[in-house]
Structures are given as C-alpha cells and as structure tokens.
Amino acid sequence: MLADARARVPDLRVTPLDVAADAACLERLADFCDRWTPLVALDAPHGLMLDISGCAHLFGGEAELVKDIRRRFHRSGLDLRFAIAATPDAARALARFGRGGIIAAGAEAESVGALPVVALGVDPQVVHGLSRAGLKTIAALAERPSTPLAARFGDDLIARLNRVLGRDDMRITPRRMPPACMAERPFADPIARTEDIEATLERLMQRIADLLQERGEGGRRFEASFFRADGAVRMIAVETGHPSRDPKTILRLYRERLDALADPLDPGFGFDLIRIAVPVADPLDAAQVSLDGKVNADSEVADLVDKLVARLGRARVQRFMPRDTHDPRRRSFTVPAAEVPATRWDRPEPDEPPLRPLHVFTPPQPVLVTAQVPDGPPARFVWRRAAHEVVLAEGPERIAPEWWRREQAMPTRDYYRVEDRDGRRFWIFREGLYERETSEPQWYLHGLFP
Numbered sequence: 001m002l003a004d005a006r007a008r009v010p011d012l013r014v015t016p017l018d019v020a021a022d023a024a025c026l027e028r029l030a031d032f033c034d035r036w037t038p039l040v041a042l043d044a045p046h047g048l049m050l051d052i053s054g055c056a057h058l059f060g061g062e063a064e065l066v067k068d069i070r071r072r073f074h075r076s077g078l079d080l081r082f083a084i085a086a087t088p089d090a091a092r093a094l095a096r097f098g099r100g101g102i103i104a105a106g107a108e109a110e111s112v113g114a115l116p117v118v119a120l121g122v123d124p125q126v127v128h129g130l131s132r133a134g135l136k137t138i139a140a141l142a143e144r145p146s147t148p149l150a151a152r153f154g155d156d157l158i159a160r161l162n163r164v165l166g167r168d169d170m171r172i173t174p175r176r177m178p179p180a181c182m183a184e185r186p187f188a189d190p191i192a193r194t195e196d197i198e199a200t201l202e203r204l205m206q207r208i209a210d211l212l213q214e215r216g217e218g219g220r221r222f223e224a225s226f227f228r229a230d231g232a233v234r235m236i237a238v239e240t241g242h243p244s245r246d247p248k249t250i251l252r253l254y255r256e257r258l259d260a261l262a263d264p265l266d267p268g269f270g271f272d273l274i275r276i277a278v279p280v281a282d283p284l285d286a287a288q289v290s291l292d293g294k295v296n297a298d299s300e301v302a303d304l305v306d307k308l309v310a311r312l313g314r315a316r317v318q319r320f321m322p323r324d325t326h327d328p329r330r331r332s333f334t335v336p337a338a339e340v341p342a343t344r345w346d347r348p349e350p351d352e353p354p355l356r357p358l359h360v361f362t363p364p365q366p367v368l369v370t371a372q373v374p375d376g377p378p379a380r381f382v383w384r385r386a387a388h389e390v391v392l393a394e395g396p397e398r399i400a401p402e403w404w405r406r407e408q409a410m411p412t413r414d415y416y417r418v419e420d421r422d423g424r425r426f427w428i429f430r431e432g433l434y435e436r437e438t439s440e441p442q443w444y445l446h447g448l449f450p
Helices: 002-008 019-033 062-075 088-097 108-112 124-132 138-142 146-153 155-164 194-215 247-259 297-312 403-408
Strands: 040-043 047-050 181-191 217-228 233-244 271-283 318-322 332-336 359-366 368-371 378-383 386-399 413-420 425-431 442-448
Touching (some): 019 040, 019 233, 088 155, 181 194, 194 247, 233 247, 233 271, 233 297, 386 425
Antiparallel strands (some): 040 047, 359 442, 368 378, 413 425, 425 442
C-alpha cells in the first residue's frame, strides 16, 4: 500500500496513473521500432513484439540488432528487457519473467522450464489452481500428460503451454500490414536541410517506381516516414485516385501535403532514416497514348483530385457514387474521392433528353399546380412567385419506395418532365395517389434540366 511504501521510502514521489498517456507512449515507441522491422505489435500494457525474421542480417545479426535497440532506447532515457526466441510466446515469457537474452532455436523448453506458470498468461484462477496442485513451474507442468490438464483447466492452458515451449507457433498480428514495397535511406550523420530531404525523397521515389514497374503495379497510397535522431517519428501519407508510379507526380503531391500541414515537419536534430512505403498497390498496365498525343481527360481529373486531397485532406474531397436503386432520393451517395476510382454513370439514349436532372433540390420545393384532372399532368404551376405555362409534359413515371422500406409510410410519387413556353424544363412530381393514398395530393419541384 502507499502508506507502507512511504514508511519505507519517506521521499517517495507519487504520480497518478495515466493509462491513456502510457498507451500513447507505447504507440510512439512502436512507431520508433518500425526502423528495424515493419512487423511490430503492441503487447499491452508495457510490451512490444517485433518479428525480426529476415531482418536481423541487415543489422549484422541478432546480437548487433539488440545492441542498436538498447543504445537508441537508452538515448531516449528508457530501459528495456528483451528476449529473442523462435515463438512470440516464449520471447514474452522470458522477457517478463526470466533473464531474457537470445535463445537458440529448439532450446525454448529448457530456457522457460524454471519460469512460474503465471508466465503462460492464463487466467489467475487457473494459476491458483495449478499452484494448489503443486504445479508451480512450466517444467513441472510440461512433465504432466496434457489430457488430464485440459479436462481440468481447459484447452487454452495446453495451447499456451505448447507455444511457450516452442512446440506450436502463432505469428504476431502487426499494427500495420507489411507494405507491397518499401525503400529507405539511413544516414550516419542526420540531415536537416530541406534540400537534402527533398533529394532523398526523390531518390527513394525512383527506387519505388522501379520496384512497382517490376511488379506491374501502381501505388494507391504512399507513406513517407521520417525518423528523427531523438526517437520521434513523423509519417506523412498521400493517396492517389488511380494507381500511379510516376515519381514526379508523387513528389508533387508530397510538396502539396507538406505545404498544407498545420504542424510543419520539424527535423529537430536531424533525420537519421527516411523511408517510403507503399501499403496499397493495384495492377497498372502501360499507359496508352492517344493518336493526337493529348492527355486523357480522365487522367487530368484524377490528378486534380489527388492534389485537392493532398492539400485539403481525404475527408473534405468527396465523389458522387451511383446506388443501385430506382428511388431518386437514394440514387447517389458520397464517398472520399481517394477511396474509389471514378464510376461511369448511366448515359441517356442518343438524341433523347436525360431521364434525371443535373440540378436536384434537397428537399424538393413545393409548387402550386393546376391540372385538368386531379391525377393528370400539370398544365400550369407557380414556383417562387413566378407562373409557368406547361406546353409539353411527359409522364407519369410512378416511383414507389422499395417494398422493404414500406414501414416508413412514404407515399407514391408520380414524376413528370415538363417544358414551359420559354423552353425551360423541370422535373415535377405529385406526392400521394389521388383517392387511394390521399384526397389532396401535393406537388413539388425536384430538379431542373439543363
């Protein structure tokens, strides 16, 4: 208790626990560990799991990798306990409850044998039951047959025991999936000048473009990570509406993104590692050049969207998408423009007017309509205190809500495409079937045709 602790250490400093701050600190440390491997997982509340398979040789072996990790953590004022083993569970048990170190493959059972059963990470009640049965170490538990243990304490105990002993392996679930391709540049002397940073990005983007070309792909998302010498990591991402591997285009988007940052990129004491990763890539064929040598209009629109997303943010640039429904109220919806490519909408028949107007009012605007018969087409209507004489009318197009939405009690609509004496065309509907759904149907103007 706190009173007992203060009795033993009178000048003890006490600070309230801040779980959110601890979690945020662990997240920052996980970003910092991305410099050694892209497979990093959180092992809350105070641990990190790194899958260094195929990465250790880049740093001179496992021992040199551990030295580099220790040195950088100590430079940030942090101490750590580590263990390297063939399975994540064995490494966790040795780091938390043992002496840690580098365990040779196949020696997991011997290394974890003296650890207490709490190192398995099972429920405290199971630990209490095992202790009362005299099974206090992993070695004592491993000597017993698994069937009686599973019958009394559950299959989870046996599964965890096998993973800690190195018999079974369960890979970690990384915070971010490995990118499709990646290029990085470490620096013995950290760089801080803007010219050096841009030159490094340009060289890395050229390497990324070569890798994507070999794969026949183009990137949809590019993430540039800047690792500062003091341990801070800054990641800046740009997205494209279509697959791309053009270095100049991506660099231009990065410049737009950097100029729009509310928190400018601060090199501090300099960056000792810069990396560009492509987490999302799609197939990309060679571009077809038109006979007249002009740039495709769709490509120009996509480039404009990419620039706006880089400057304003993906949530502020929206694209309309068609929905498979006959109900004009639900015909379209918006999504971030960077998420999906442009979709072609239904085109009208040649020499025919469009079925739907380009300008739609939300909500529809009420109008006063005069018709020859109550359920007939409009002959005259007043909108915004201006009268319009109808010379041409086409309809009705009867639109009812989907049968699975009938519980909302939405009335049927009869739509008309009408034209007045001045040649202006309108989209008008009558809401409610006469003498079946209502005795006084209401008229509304829903849109304007070009």
